[in-house]
Amino acid sequence: MRVINLFTVAALAFTIASCTEKKDIPAIRPFAFNDSGLHVITTVINEKDNEVSMLYGNKAALGQNAASNPEAAYKLVTYREQESKFWFGSYINGELLRVETVNMQPTAKGQAPAYSVDVYNQAAYTPADAAARTQFIQTLDRAWYPCDPY
Amino acid sequence: MKISNRLKIISASAGIALVVTAALSFTTRVVDAPPVTGDLQAPAAVKEIFSRACYPCHSNTVHLKWFDRLPGVASLVRKDILTARKHLNFSEWDKLTPAAQDAALWEAYNMINSGVMPLPSYAAVHSDAKVSAAELSTLRNYLLTKKKNVTAVKQDSVAQTAAALPKALPTAPTGIQFMPEFRQWQVMSTTSRFDNTTMRVMYANPIAMQAIRNKQINPWPDGAIIAKVVWEKVRDKDGIIQPGKFLNVQYMVRNAERYETTGGWGYAKFETPALKPSPTLLEAQSCASCHRAAAKTGGIFDLSTLN
Incomplete structure (x- = not known):
């Protein structure tokens, strides 16, 4: 009788341990940037x-003649x-580290595109020349996707 | 008297069984040992690790312990060795292209590092197969000598050929159809490989993205899909790496029941701009085998972690 009881307790303990065992999932980095419906260009x-x-x-x-389209908006996420x-x-x-935003809206009024940068997790960051960064962002070639435009 | 006779019979039977088992253990031919056509060429310290930990199953040279030949065990050992040889055979190293040889070494390291290889059941009874932290470091340092640098030069901007999806979207042998809608999904991660010269962007469908946020990725819920787009890397005149030639789009589709034989994930790859579908059902087994190295994240490699 004692043997049976011991066996029952052991089996119960094993079952409880199995049910409560948590799988060791590594710490996944939370998503810090929300694309808000924007698409990857490159x-x-x-x-x-x-x-x-x-x-x-x-x-x-993403469309044709994007460089001269005042509706175009870009975000370069680093x-x-x-x-x-x-x-x-x-x-x-x-x-x-950074989210650089280029908005082409001002070009409709003949002004330079609006450039801004938000810096994260980077104590020492020297803001680059806005015109140079805008030029860099605007002239990056698109990566080729087999299903664009989608 | 009766008990004494019974004991005699039992003892005699046990003795005969022992002798037969011992005879089988020493004489059973578990697997053939085909000729070595071309062995792995690597520094002695690296070769020693692979020889000890991997060769017993992944080569044509047979290294068996007496208990590997026991009745019942021998057939399991035979199955494991034949499967292992088919996947990677160090004795037929010359049959692989140099690129495939390097890829096999990186994969071998990652399988060992993740604890998937040597098979835990094998390592439990073959203690000499275990790879120590110091030996892993030796392998890492060796692989770093094989790190690939990007030498392809980016051409000046040229008008790209417009993509034209076929009217009937291609379907892989695993039954997974090309899904252009991945372009609407959120980016899960981006990777730059230095074991080859490719760069990738991974997308997660809404179910997969929610699973990541809820930390419910081991196992992932049915309906989760990960898409991966792969390009060759090219270097521009300022040294910046950019996507060059498009190589393929790959999908992993979660359906624990339908894809039970491949770890609950269905695999599909669509290569070149023509989106040529693969893999075969057999190749999908290799995909699943490799993805076991990412068991801690439910089979998905490309998740960024808080280091």
């Missing part, structure tokens, strides 16, 4: 600075690159 990697940037744009920025935890041989986007 991705650029600066190996020297260990950064990767994704250029997003609205429909006008992350620090880090080694992938799950595949040695790969870098992956890590901490969010």
Whole structure:
């Protein structure tokens, strides 16, 4: 009788342990940038600075003659690159560093495009020349997608 | 008297069984040992690690313990070795292209590092197969000598050929159809590989994105889909890396029941601008096998972690 009781208790303990066991899921980095419906235009990697940037744009920025379309809006989102935890041989986007925004609306009135930058997780950042950054962002070639425009 | 006779019979039977088992253990031919056509060429320290941890299953040279030949065990060992050889065979290294050889080494490292290989059930009874942290470091340092640098030069901006999706969207042998709507999904991550010269952008459909946010990714919910777009890297005149030639779009579709044999994920790849579908059902097994290295994140590699 004692043996049966011991067996029952052991089986019960094992069952409870199995049910309550939590799988060890690594800490996934939360998404710090919300694309708000913008589409990826291209991705650029600066190996020297260990950064990767994704250029997003609205429909006008993805269309023909985007550079002269006042409706076009761009966001260049820059992350620090880090080694992938799950595949040695790969870098992956890590901490969010900057979001640069270019809005072409002012060009409708003959003014320069509006440029702004939001900086994150970066104590020492020297803002670059707005005109040069706007030019850089606007002239990046689109990555080729087999289903564009979609 | 009766008990004594019974004991005698039992003892005799056990003795015979023991002798037969021992004889089988020493004489059973578990697998053939085909000729070595071309062995892995690597520094001695690296070769020693692979020889000890991987060669018993992933080569034509047979390294078996006596208990591997036991009745019942032998057939399981045989199955494991034949499957392993088919996936990667260090004795037929010369049959792989240089690029495939390098890819196999990176994969081998990642499988060992994740604890998937050597198979835990194998390592439990073959203690010499275990790879120590110091040995992993040796392998890492060796692989870093094989790190790929981008030498392809980006051409000046030219008008791109417009994409033209076929009217009937292609379908992979796994039954997964090309899904152009991934362009509307959120970006999950972007990766730059240095074990080859590709860069990728990963998209997650709304179910997958919600699963990530809710930390419900082991297992992922049915209906989760990850799309991956792959390009060759090119370097522009300022040294910045950009996407060059488009290579393929890959999908992983979660359906635990339908894709039970491939870890609950269905795999599809559409290559070149013509979107040529693959993999075959057999190749999908290889996809699933490799993705076991990402078991901690439910089979998905490309998730950024808080380091």
